[in-house]
Amino acid sequence: MRCSIRRGIITSVGIGFLWLLVTLKTPRETEDVQNVMAFKGQEDSYGKRKDVRLLEGWQNHTFQYIKTIQQRRKTWLTVGISSVPRPDQSGLLYTLVSLFRASSKIEQKRLTVLVHLAHSDLTGLRETIAHISTLFSPQILSGKLLLIHTPSDAYRTTDDTRKEAHRGEFYSKQNRDHAFLMSFAAKLSEYFLLLEDNVLCAPNFITHIHWKVDTMRSNPWVLLEFSNMGFLGKLFHSRDLPLLAHFLLLFYKEKPLDRLIPHFRTLLAQKNPILCRPFLFYHRFSYYTSNDSQKATPVRRKNPYGPDNPPAAIFTDMKVFDVHFPWKAYTLDESFFWTQNVSAGNHLTVILKHPANLSRVQVLTGTIVDGKHALEKGQVELGYDPEGMPQYCTSFALLGHLLEGQVNQEIFKSMGYDVSCVRLVVKANQVGGLIIRHIYLWEENPKDIEAAQSWR
Numbered sequence: 001m002r003c004s005i006r007r008g009i010i011t012s013v014g015i016g017f018l019w020l021l022v023t024l025k026t027p028r029e030t031e032d033v034q035n036v037m038a039f040k041g042q043e044d045s046y047g048k049r050k051d052v053r054l055l056e057g058w059q060n061h062t063f064q065y066i067k068t069i070q071q072r073r074k075t076w077l078t079v080g081i082s083s084v085p086r087p088d089q090s091g092l093l094y095t096l097v098s099l100f101r102a103s104s105k106i107e108q109k110r111l112t113v114l115v116h117l118a119h120s121d122l123t124g125l126r127e128t129i130a131h132i133s134t135l136f137s138p139q140i141l142s143g144k145l146l147l148i149h150t151p152s153d154a155y156r157t158t159d160d161t162r163k164e165a166h167r168g169e170f171y172s173k174q175n176r177d178h179a180f181l182m183s184f185a186a187k188l189s190e191y192f193l194l195l196e197d198n199v200l201c202a203p204n205f206i207t208h209i210h211w212k213v214d215t216m217r218s219n220p221w222v223l224l225e226f227s228n229m230g231f232l233g234k235l236f237h238s239r240d241l242p243l244l245a246h247f248l249l250l251f252y253k254e255k256p257l258d259r260l261i262p263h264f265r266t267l268l269a270q271k272n273p274i275l276c277r278p279f280l281f282y283h284r285f286s287y288y289t290s291n292d293s294q295k296a297t298p299v300r301r302k303n304p305y306g307p308d309n310p311p312a313a314i315f316t317d318m319k320v321f322d323v324h325f326p327w328k329a330y331t332l333d334e335s336f337f338w339t340q341n342v343s344a345g346n347h348l349t350v351i352l353k354h355p356a357n358l359s360r361v362q363v364l365t366g367t368i369v370d371g372k373h374a375l376e377k378g379q380v381e382l383g384y385d386p387e388g389m390p391q392y393c394t395s396f397a398l399l400g401h402l403l404e405g406q407v408n409q410e411i412f413k414s415m416g417y418d419v420s421c422v423r424l425v426v427k428a429n430q431v432g433g434l435i436i437r438h439i440y441l442w443e444e445n446p447k448d449i450e451a452a453q454s455w456r
Contacts, residue, residue, distance in 0.1 A: 374405025
């Protein structure tokens with residue numbers, strides 16, 4: 001009886017700590033990189049409470065929590081995630097489930113997961129905390145899962161934010177969110193791995209990363225990349241995090257995070273990226289399911305950051321086996337197109353129902369975990385000027401060559417306008433199986449185009 005009561009008390013206290021979220025404030029001075037973040041109470045953020053004693057109690061508990069965290073034993077790896085509210089609120093939960101399920105008990109002893117809940121809406125914040133506390137109380141109580149939150153007054157005014165959004169500079173808040181995350185993570189472990197809040201993790205990813213770090217001991221590095229998607233799966237030395245946080249705060253309005261990180265790498269004298277295969281992390285997109293997959297027309301996405309894949313028809317001259325039809329590569333679920341023994345000149349072509357202004361194209365081939373059955377030599381082309389019935393594009397322009405079986409390419413505006421076809425072309429004979437897992441297309445938002453034109 002006493003044991004059950006004691007466990008209940010411990011669980012309640014542990015979950016209660018979730019509400020004592022660490023808060024950070026943007027510094028006015030930037031001279032001292034080590035002190036670039038200062039802790040602050042949340043008088044303004046949490047509803048202007050009139051009960052001063054309640055606020056003082058909250059602050060006391062918060063700073064005790066901070067002190068406990070700072071005194072904890074450093075782990076080998078901190079996985080950092082900055083999460084914002086999304087229409088699909090389960091993304092963060094699925095990511096955390098994937099993180100812990102992909103790690104053995106021995107691996108988890110080396111691991112700390114740090115989540116920055118970058119919510120501005122307090123109702124949504126409380127709901128997220130409630131969901132996390134329900135599913136992950138053992139990880140919270142053991143110190144494997146830590147949560148922090150930044151108050152709204154750490155950011156600029158609402159009017160400034162609206163002006164930035166009108167100009168299409170949506171990445172400025174994202175950069176500051178990650179600066180706060182990295183600043184707090186600096187002393188938690190030896191290494192820091194940056195993830196996003198809607199991803200899948202390969203099994204035993206910690207062991208893979210540990211092995212790669214060991215093999216790189218004789219080669220100085222700043223950044224190791226275990227994914228080629230944006231800023232997903234980027235590994236840093238924790239000693240570099242204060243400087244990186246400072247760098248992001250200085251240039252948060254200049255470029256998106258995935259473009260600032262390569263600049264930071266080159267500033268610290270690592271000229272070329274180091275891609276580490278197999279890739280260990282992949283985006284998990286959530287979509288409405290379609291009842292008629294034969295039409296090869298994916299339904300609209302729930303996730304505003306995911307691909308658009310406008311309505312299209314799919315054509316190929318590769319062999320088709322079993323139920324893995326060509327259009328499976330264009331759907332927004334986890335199905336794929338499987339073929340065998342391809343020859344130079346074979347293609348898989350997406351012909352859009354209407355010309356689209358594309359901002360990004362991503363093509364993924366091979367298996368998720370180890371990259372087997374990937375296309376060894378191939379390229380992606382954009383097509384224009386459709387003719388005939390059924391339609392075909394009369395001109396093509398090279399977008400990029402596959403690297404490690406993949407392409408993830410942002411498109412210059414002039415090249416991305418009025419695209420009617422996206423074609424994957426085989427450039428050399430290849431014996432054995434081939435998996436074309438995904439062809440993802442991102443359309444440029446018409447509202448963003450109008451906004452950009454209005455500012456010219």
